[in-house]
Amino acid sequence: MIDTWEANNAKSITWVNNSVEHFICMQLAKYETAKEVWDHLQSLFTQSNFAKQYQLENDILALHQKNMSIQEFYFAMTDLWDQLALIE
Numbered sequence: 001m002i003d004t005w006e007a008n009n010a011k012s013i014t015w016v017n018n019s020v021e022h023f024i025c026m027q028l029a030k031y032e033t034a035k036e037v038w039d040h041l042q043s044l045f046t047q048s049n050f051a052k053q054y055q056l057e058n059d060i061l062a063l064h065q066k067n068m069s070i071q072e073f074y075f076a077m078t079d080l081w082d083q084l085a086l087i088e
Contacts, residue, residue, distance in 0.1 A: 009034050016041070049087050056084045 012034035017025045024044070031037045060080045065073040 013037055053084065053087050056080055056087070060084070 013028070013031075016034070016037050017028060020028070020041075024041075027044075028037050028040060031040060060077070063073075063077060063080065068076065
């Protein structure tokens with residue numbers, strides 16, 4: 001039973017390592033279980049979502065119609081709101 005778990009754990013870690021960029025793979029080498037790897041990846045990408053969310057919120061606040069038509073302004077605003085909704 002333990003052998004099966006260890007084999008599946010190793011397969012999972014190998015799959016993740018083969019699926020990420022080399023610099024991320026280097027960070028994952030210190031983890032022994034697939035759960036630890038996934039938890040680390042979650043923390044990496046959750047933090048970056050906060051930065052993206054902050055940027056989108058600032059872009060929404062900064063958007064002004066200026067020389068855009070009403071339709072162009074609407075599409076620009078809708079695009080930003082849609083991106084923000086995907087992150088949340």
